[in-house]
Amino acid sequence: xxxxxxxxxxxxxxxxxxxxxxxxxxxxxxxxxxxxxxxxxxxxxxxxxxxxxxxxxxxxxxxxxxxxxxxxxxxxxxxxxxxxxxxxxxxxxxxxxxxxxxxxxxxxxxxxxxxxxxxxxxxxxxxxxx
Numbered sequence: 001x002x003x004x005x006x007x008x009x010x011x012x013x014x015x016x017x018x019x020x021x022x023x024x025x026x027x028x029x030x031x032x033x034x035x036x037x038x039x040x041x042x043x044x045x046x047x048x049x050x051x052x053x054x055x056x057x058x059x060x061x062x063x064x065x066x067x068x069x070x071x072x073x074x075x076x077x078x079x080x081x082x083x084x085x086x087x088x089x090x091x092x093x094x095x096x097x098x099x100x101x102x103x104x105x106x107x108x109x110x111x112x113x114x115x116x117x118x119x120x121x122x123x124x125x126x127x128x129x130x
Contacts, residue, residue, distance in 0.1 A: 004032050005039075005101060021130060038073075
């Protein structure tokens with residue numbers, strides 16, 4: 001069983017049928033159902049922004065996603081913070097929220113970090129755009 005870190009875009013794509021990444025997110029997560037899925041709490045918060053604008057049912061759908069897929073929420077630790085800062089220093093175009101997701105993958109020695117951003121391959125060998 002591999003550790004797979006999720007970016008917010010994958011969660012958003014999975015839950016939003018009108019999202020351009022919807023089908024790819026479903027396929028990616030179905031293929032990895034035997035793996036340990038990890039969602040950094042920063043990405044969890046990002047995935048909740050639009051649902052909070054929409055209403056309680058949309059917020060509940062994100063919570064249900066985490067529960068039903070047994071997604072582990074990973075808090076920011078000092079090791080992840082240091083790795084994220086290192087990535088930001090090395091790649092100035094990498095936003096801090098993105099660096100936190102990639103750093104989580106590095107610190108947890110994840111098999112991959114699933115994202116909707118193809119540019120992440122420039123920043124990490126773990127990045128796997130869906």
